[in-house]
Amino acid sequence: MSFARMSVSAAAIIAVSATAAAARDQIRIVGSSTVFPFATAVAEQFGKSTEFPTPVVESTGSGGGLKLFCAGVGAEHPDITNASRRVKMKEVKTCAENGVDFTEVVAGYDGIVVANADSGPDYELSRAQIWEALAANGPKPTTWDEIDPALPAEEIEVLGPPPTSGTRDAFEELVMEKGCEEAGGEDCEEAGMEIREDGAFVEAGENDNLIVSKLEANDRALGIFGFSFLDQNQDAIKGAVIDGVEPTFDNIASGEYPVSRSMFFYIKHAHVGVIPGVIEYAQEFVSANGPDGYLPELGLIPVGDDLMASNKDAVENLPALTVDNY
Structure with missing residues (x-):
């Protein structure tokens, strides 16, 4: 089952959400091969410790992941993409052109x-x-x-x-x-x-x-x-x-x-609350790279206290990264 393209009307948003929920209940994550082992570790722990299915994580490369992520909204498109460099302005523009609003989170260093x-x-x-x-x-x-x-x-x-x-x-x-x-x-x-x-x-x-x-x-x-x-x-x-x-x-x-360098993951707004567990997965990733988390043991350099607070705020409030505030 495929999504219809998002429109500005509330009716269309409701229709898209209903279709998404029926189409897929497992989080799909794409992107960086460098972030891949960390995202996989989080996905496995997330699947074990919550009622949500274990997310599917694909290693497509940062550029390939952002291309898939920015292609549109719907069950055929990923919910989250990882990147071992920051999203480029041209990619932010492509997301905007395809109706993809998203939030940036610093995964670590x-x-x-x-x-x-x-x-x-x-x-x-x-x-x-x-x-x-x-x-x-x-x-x-x-x-x-x-x-x-x-x-x-x-x-x-x-x-x-x-x-x-x-x-x-x-x-x-x-x-x-x-x-x-x-x-x-x-x-x-x-x-x-x-x-x-x-x-x-x-x-x-x-x-x-x-x-x-x-x-x-x-x-x-x-x-x-x-x-x-x-x-x-x-x-x-x-x-x-x-x-x-x-x-x-x-x-x-x-x-x-x-x-x-910094590494990132990006959350697609339209899939939050539609594909089950997107925010909960993001919260798990952020906490896993804290002082008591398990990702530093795998080689991910943790963020400091200030950035940890910013990451938690980003996951909670989902501020959009746009062409205007890039």
Whole structure:
């Protein structure tokens, strides 16, 4: 059964709500592969501890999730989407065009790591050196020691996420743009942060666990993914030091690690009170990343007290994120 498109009339809203309730009683969540393990943990706990069915969580990538989320209102569209970067203005506009009102919640913090197998060489890199290695408009070296003789004499092979990934967006902004500036590159906010496509950088899909597996099989390669995947696989892989700082839980939480970011989830207003348990799930996620929650044990960096209060208020009152207040 499918939804009719929402209209401004109360009658249409009632009709849509009735159809939604009949169509689906299980929460559907899409989005970031980095947020996926945290959302899955919350969904499983939510299913065990409440009367609601366990939500379905899909790893579609941040961009893919927001595309699905903003496509419309109705049982065929997801209720919540996760993102490892903030929604973009063009996505807010697409949501508005399709009648999708939504609220933003900060899920927690994460670091982006550059890692390799434990059996491989140790790397201490600056963002400028990473830019030199990966920039489409940079020097395009073949081996790391061409950038700096102190670096390993290994062929540059970096496995990373595709353009639809929030991790890719954040890596380009936090590493490629900043590295471009530090290295004296040109047009750093646009062409300067583009990643080369000649084989040195390999798009490895939205599945960060797959990148980890490939690193274990090839100790000459490096991989780019969220800190939690490093944290959960410390027996097999290790993170590179970036700008003199190790990628640790404490360094990311303090902001000392230079490649840190916020992660989010977004709640669709029209599905609240229609698809059962949407608000209750959001409340569970927020509390799970508190000081006594279970998500920090999985590698999610918790929010502070002020942001925790803001998150609770957002879930309770559902302030809309719009083009005007973005």
